[in-house]
Amino acid sequence: MTAAKLRDLHVPGRPLVLPNAWDADSAKLVVAAGFPVVATSSAAIAESLGFADGQGAPVAEMFAAAARITRVVDVPVTVDAESGYGLGAAELAGQLLDIGVVGCNLEDTDPGRGVRPAGEQAEFLGAVREAAGDGLVLNARVDVFLGADDEQAVLDEAVERARAYLEAGADCVYPILVRSPEVLRAFVAAVSPAAVNATLWPGGPQREQLAELGVARISLGAGLWRASRGWLAERLADLS
Template identity: 60%
Template sequence: MNRAALAAALRALHVPGDPVVLPNVWDAVSARVVAAAFPAVATASAAVSASLGHPDGEGVPVDEAFAAVARVVRAVDVPVTADVERGYGLPPAEIAARVADAGAVGCNLEDSDPASGVLVPVAEQVEFLGAVRAADPDLVLNARVDVFLRPGGSFEDGVARGRAYLAAGADCVYPIGLAGDGIAEYCRAVGGPVNVGHGPGGPAPGGLGALGVARVSFGPGLQRLLTARLEVLVAAIREGASPYEP
């Protein structure tokens, strides 16, 4: 499929109640494993940053970040959506161009400043998202809502931001940190596709679908689980055991 067809395929997977499940990846190997089981692949910025030896929060040099996306795209034949944080300080049109040049057909964009963590004013974020959308009408745009990462984050503010971002051209909104009873209420209130992250203790992906979610992601969770397992294996080797024994 060409890029427009891949983007359309990814967009069509965002169905409230029957979510696209995206176990996030960080390199070609993890991407191939996921693509063998799921219809699309998503990167996670924290996992990519860790794999490249840089801190999350736009600590990866911009060329390295997009090169990592390109390696994932080359490894699979399904649509790829890339977590590009807040765009690494690039202008909106260049963000869209760099995503396209890497071969991805979707991207995540955050609404807080990666350096300070301060939420960007809604009007500024709406203008930003609208400019990215205008630069690439095919791009599947997942707009992150960071309100719920802040202590005491207002549910009403999160809903208002989600509605505004959808109106600005986002295909899906991602209220990261939202959990529990608020998920179903948020999906109803926003009135468009919602991405919810699955983590320890939260509803399973199927359960999130029942709450009205359209997209389920895992962030760096899988990489962290594998890293923890690797630490156990390395400790066994240090003690003279074989990592291949049960």
Template identity: 55%
Template sequence: MSTEPSRTALASRLRALHVPGHPLVLPNVWDAASARAVADAGFPAVATGSAAVAPTLGYEDQEDTPADEMCAAVARIARAVPVPVTADMERGYGLPPAELAQRLAATGAVGCNLEDTDHRTGLLADPGEQAAYIAALRAAAPELVINARTDCFLRGGAGPAERLADAAGRARAYLEAGADCVYPIGALDEATVRAVVEAVDGRPVNVLSRPGGPSPARLAELGVARISFGHQLHQLVQRYFAALLATVARGDSPFPEG
């Protein structure tokens, strides 16, 4: 008899980790090795980042990666770790909600990110259409932990007040449609983060940790329930690797002395 936790148990565990004021911290991964490193470091869940995974597969971010290849990468990551895995699925790679639910189930992931940028146009999707997609995905996958990302602060063309109002409205609509958490990516300053947290009446909010932004400890004080790092850790690793290569190219050893 298998002792591995069921999908239901993993999904329940992931959902329970979203606690406002005691955030789930997710150093986003890009392959099975980085996923193992995160799990071995004691983090209770693993999250992929599409902007980190895509270049490891030879593609650009923003849905350049074929759905089959992204799902295969997520499956390798989920097989590598005993903790819940949530996958960045961008806007769904053009898949109908029911098919996306099936594909995610096949990978072993129990959560997903869904963003509201239409990558065919580069514009924000209609909020009603995005909410309907989330509702259909929820109906097809009742246990799936859905993190609904809104890109208002990245792509909104209005001023700061209008972008905040749009983000808050979309966040409420996506939660009402069945999302478990909302992710106003690009909300960087404390006042904006606090405003979004207040706008959703204590429901879970995900914030991207960025250089110069509030620390994870401060984000917890602001009531955030989930903290992501996007592709930034992958970028740091790539820069370190480039520095090692430069050392080797000079004819020096990349290994520490001693």
């Protein structure tokens, strides 16, 4: 399936649900359950490989894990490419296309530096778009809500960043871990008709409410991996 088909699945109010996988087997389970797309979780993949999230894993190992996923599924795969692993835009786009993915997340946090200036991130996204053409669905993560005590106070900055990223060529924007439904509704309205990705997590709006708020894409992040790991830890404790 092409990137164009993946784009078509981003419908505000009828969101694409992405239960993020971390290896070939979990990806096959996602497809067997009937989901039309496989997404990856960088945190889950990195931890499963023995590294920390936040670009702690070597890029070659992260991309090799993604390649194993594309090899075993026949649906589109979109990967969490973190903040690009320090690769140039053309190299990043080329490697992603080479392993067979048709989409990627790119976050505006640079490990060690914090949130990048919006103009710098927009320039990077624009360069990735130019290098990839229409071959990648770009999901631009907006990180200013992470750790924000007052989400309303950073809403204007989040919207400004999202608009800049969309102007640069992003297909979707991702205000990660917004807790307030009111703030998320305002964000969606401010960037409409663009596609907005939201996270499904225990402390935030759930699937039906996210659809009502107008999001076009729902990610579970590392949630399934954490749940699986928790289940395994309990079973091991029972056996010890």
